[in-house]
Amino acid sequence: MSATTDPAPGEYSFIVVSNRLPVDRIIAADGTPGWKHSPGGLVTALEPVMREKDGAWVGWAGQADVELEPFENDGIHIIPVPLSTDDLENYYEGFSNDTLWPLYHDVIAAPSYHRVWWDSYVAVNKRFADAAAANAAPDATVWVQDYQLQLVPKMLRELRPDLTIGFFNHIPFPPYGIYSQLPWRTQIIEGMLGADVIGFQRVADAGNFSRAVRRLTTNMTKNPVIEVATAGQPTRRVIAKAFPISIDSKSFEELARQPHIQARAAEIREGLGNPGTIMLGVDRLDYTKGIGHRLKAYGELLADGRIEVEDVTLVQVASPSRERVKAYMDLRDEIELTVGRINGDYATMSHTAISYHHHGYPREEMVALYLAADVMLVTALRDGMNLVAKEYCAARFDNDGVLVLSEFTGASDELKRSLRVNPHDIDGLKDAILAAIAMPKPERASRMKALRKRVLEYDVSRWSTSFLSTLAEAKINASTGFDPDPLGELEWTVERVPARQAD
Numbered sequence: 141m142s143a144t145t146d147p148a149p150g151e152y153s154f155i156v157v158s159n160r161l162p163v164d165r166i167i168a169a170d171g172t173p174g175w176k177h178s179p180g181g182l183v184t185a186l187e188p189v190m191r192e193k194d195g196a197w198v199g200w201a202g203q204a205d206v207e208l209e210p211f212e213n214d215g216i217h218i219i220p221v222p223l224s225t226d227d228l229e230n231y232y233e234g235f236s237n238d239t240l241w242p243l244y245h246d247v248i249a250a251p252s253y254h255r256v257w258w259d260s261y262v263a264v265n266k267r268f269a270d271a272a273a274a275n276a277a278p279d280a281t282v283w284v285q286d287y288q289l290q291l292v293p294k295m296l297r298e299l300r301p302d303l304t305i306g307f308f309n310h311i312p313f314p315p316y317g318i319y320s321q322l323p324w325r326t327q328i329i330e331g332m333l334g335a336d337v338i339g340f341q342r343v344a345d346a347g348n349f350s351r352a353v354r355r356l357t358t359n360m361t362k363n364p365v366i367e368v369a370t371a372g373q374p375t376r377r378v379i380a381k382a383f384p385i386s387i388d389s390k391s392f393e394e395l396a397r398q399p400h401i402q403a404r405a406a407e408i409r410e411g412l413g414n415p416g417t418i419m420l421g422v423d424r425l426d427y428t429k430g431i432g433h434r435l436k437a438y439g440e441l442l443a444d445g446r447i448e449v450e451d452v453t454l455v456q457v458a459s460p461s462r463e464r465v466k467a468y469m470d471l472r473d474e475i476e477l478t479v480g481r482i483n484g485d486y487a488t489m490s491h492t493a494i495s496y497h498h499h500g501y502p503r504e505e506m507v508a509l510y511l512a513a514d515v516m517l518v519t520a521l522r523d524g525m526n527l528v529a530k531e532y533c534a535a536r537f538d539n540d541g542v543l544v545l546s547e548f549t550g551a552s553d554e555l556k557r558s559l560r561v562n563p564h565d566i567d568g569l570k571d572a573i574l575a576a577i578a579m580p581k582p583e584r585a586s587r588m589k590a591l592r593k594r595v596l597e598y599d600v601s602r603w604s605t606s607f608l609s610t611l612a613e614a615k616i617n618a619s620t621g622f623d624p625d626p627l628g629e630l631e632w633t634v635e636r637v638p639a640r641q642a643d
């Protein structure tokens with residue numbers, strides 16, 4: 141880490157704004173502060189983009205009540221935004237992760253609505269917008285990320301109308317019937333509409349958003365364009381469409397090809413007693429990931445005698461997440477109880493049923509695990525994309541391994557030759573697991589080849605290039621008065637329901 145010198149603050153022509161920085165500040169046991177890579181797909185996806193552009197990253201350093209000066213980390217200019225203990229409770233754990241997160245993930249857990257959480261969300265979004273506005277060069281491009289910061293685009297446009305503003309929603313955008321529960325539904329839509337381009341993971345998410353725009357505002361939509369009318373200002377054209385996110389696929393393949401990673405994969409297999417099949421789950425410990433459904437299916441297969449613990453082992457990596465939010469504490473208890481029960485019932489002296497790990501692992505270890513795993517289980521109940529599914533395919537340069545993938549992930553729109561499952565259907569999931577275990581090698585190879593082709597072609601650089609070039613075009617078109625529909629062939633859609641009173 142070193143102090144940032146060049147360019148000076150206020151001169152960055154490209155800025156990413158996200159709740160979390162790519163590194164989290166940690167305090168070692170002896171009290172010394174240090175840094176560790178922060179969790180989640182967002183950072184994984186944006187890091188390579190940031191390294192390519194000499195931009196700045198505005199975000200929170202993962203610890204409350206610390207004010208940090210801007211610094212440089214691994215070639216990226218970092219501009220920390222402080223959060224207090226109260227902000228953490230109300231903006232992060234509260235509104236972001238106990239209101240929006242469950243609401244946007246199909247109310248798998250019940251969302252809570254509290255006005256003090258909303259007030260904090262507004263205040264913290266303003267702080268992020270101020271930091272971006274203060275650091276952006278004239279006419280700079282600012283790319284705002286995810287559901288924690290949905291008000292930032294509008295706030296930023298008010299502060300700095302010269303900027304080109306992009307917004308990308310990494311998680312699903314729910315159907316209107318669910319979204320409309322939110323007492324502040326109109327403010328959020330208006331906040332996002334401050335961007336020039338709004339990106340979503342799936343076509344369905346973009347459709348849900350456009351529908352919410354029509355229901356809650358007087359703006360008209362003509363897919364993918366939304367005409368935003370603001371009193372006293374020229375009408376703006378906003379693009380809202382799908383840009384499925386990806387990974388730096390080549391770097392996973394390159395790691396997997398290294399002999400020491402392959403040796404580590406062999407060592408992992410050995411350590412697990414060399415079972416015929418190793419199945420793997422890798423998730424943040426989150427109720428959206430369907431870890432319980434996966435364990436249930438595996439436990440039942442053992443109970444039914446359709447598999448034996450000597451033949452099939454499950455490795456579950458569950459990295460700690462949002463540990464002070466009650467739903468996450470309850471989930472941890474539930475998962476660990478289930479793991480304990482299955483191991484208690486079925487493990488032998490030489491074979492564990494489930495090898496459970498409540499940590500994150502460095503990328504090298506993850507790639508070794510991907511190589512060691514015959515079957516990858518991604519059973520999310522709802523997931524914006526699921527980059528783990530893509531990482532598994534990218535790592536399998538040997539064209540082996542079977543991906544079992546929930547149809548409720550964004551990834552399932554692209555990874556069509558996976559074994560797609562509905563994780564709520566436990567019998568269907570059990571059958572898919574057995575089919576994956578028994579799949580003959582030629583079929584495994586043909587499926588994995590197709591999956592890898594997609595993941596290698598549509599990598600994260602293609603994602604960011606496609607988003608950022610749409611953003612650049614949108615800006616040019618807006619300033620030249622471009623009409624996306626010069627022949628008037630598309631039909632504008634407008635509908636409106638009266639806004640509900642917030643509590």
Ligand code: F6P
Pocket residue numbers: 159160179180181182183286310311461462
């Ligand atoms: O992808 C969704 C997301 O919430 C990201 O915004 C975030 O970086 C990641 O998951 C991890 O979540 P958190 O920052 O709450 O630990």
